[in-house]
Amino acid sequence: MRYAVWLPLFDELSDPVEVARLAAAAEEAGWDGFFLWDQLWWREPIREVSDPWITMSAMATATEQLRIGPMVSPIARRRPTKLLRETTTLDRLSGGRLILGVGLGSDRFAQEYSKTGEEVDDRRRAERMDETLDILTAGWTGEPVNHHGKHYLVDDVQFLPRPVAGKVPVWLAGFPGNAKPVRRAARYDGFFPVNLTSPDQVAEPAAVLGELRGNLDDYDIAVALEPSVDPRPYAEAGATWCLMDVDPATLRLADVRAMIAAGPQS
Numbered sequence: 516m517r518y519a520v521w522l523p524l525f526d527e528l529s530d531p532v533e534v535a536r537l538a539a540a541a542e543e544a545g546w547d548g549f550f551l552w553d554q555l556w557w558r559e560p561i562r563e564v565s566d567p568w569i570t571m572s573a574m575a576t577a578t579e580q581l582r583i584g585p586m587v588s589p590i591a592r593r594r595p596t597k598l599l600r601e602t603t604t605l606d607r608l609s610g611g612r613l614i615l616g617v618g619l620g621s622d623r624f625a626q627e628y629s630k631t632g633e634e635v636d637d638r639r640r641a642e643r644m645d646e647t648l649d650i651l652t653a654g655w656t657g658e659p660v661n662h663h664g665k666h667y668l669v670d671d672v673q674f675l676p677r678p679v680a681g682k683v684p685v686w687l688a689g690f691p692g693n694a695k696p697v698r699r700a701a702r703y704d705g706f707f708p709v710n711l712t713s714p715d716q717v718a719e720p721a722a723v724l725g726e727l728r729g730n731l732d733d734y735d736i737a738v739a740l741e742p743s744v745d746p747r748p749y750a751e752a753g754a755t756w757c758l759m760d761v762d763p764a765t766l767r768l769a770d771v772r773a774m775i776a777a778g779p780q781s
Contacts, residue, residue, distance in 0.1 A: 518756070660672050
């Protein structure tokens with residue numbers, strides 16, 4: 516199993532320079548990845564929030580081996596062609612270390628959609644997300660993209676240069692018990708079941724993913740666990756990555772530094 520730091524860019528962690536230093540420290544301490552929440556704002560008492568994409572650029576230049584990425588980005592609120600350029604550029608800046616975590620997101624956590632006029636209907640956001648993923652995967656090939664969808668148009672446009680490995684790995688997030696995200700994730704490179712309470716919630720989708728894909732070779736299943744939770748049962752259930760889950764309401768920079776310095780669980 517690989518281990519990653521997973522942080523919201525809130526309050527004391529809203530300084531991109533400081534987060535880049537934390538990423539460098541994580542790499543030195545033996546962590547495999549460093550992933551960031553993608554939020555525009557959050558509930559009280561959180562007041563200060565930073566952009567993960569700019570912060571990841573700083574992280575990319577401060578590290579050499581650490582995998583980085585948004586975990587997860589609600590890409591239905593992004594323009595697909597702009598996101599295509601951003602992901603490719605960040606992947607190349609990092610030497611091919613970007614992992615793109617995506618999901619529908621939800622308005623119930625911080626009303627990010629309803630307060631900005633974004634789409635709040637899950638079905639329509641799912642349509643937008645699927646079209647965006649189609650455009651990204653087509654654009655990363657370097658071949659001309661012709662997408663005439665319900666929500667987006669890309670009319671014979673070629674996007675060069677390509678990502679370092681020819682594509683960016685995509686992980687799909689989903690809540691346990693929801694079959695649609697699992698089926699969607701089977702078409703990509705990883706699955707991130709969120710809000711887990713038991714290893715069975717990993718074993719069940721892992722079995723389905725294995726059936727849909729034929730095997731789980733070179734496929735990732737990530738879990739977010741509190742530092743006090745033993746990750747071994749989740750690894751036995753099929754998880755390949757463990758992200759250290761933290762409480763944003765009580766998160767302090769000193770605690771993050773200590774967690775990173777202690778290194779990943781073994």
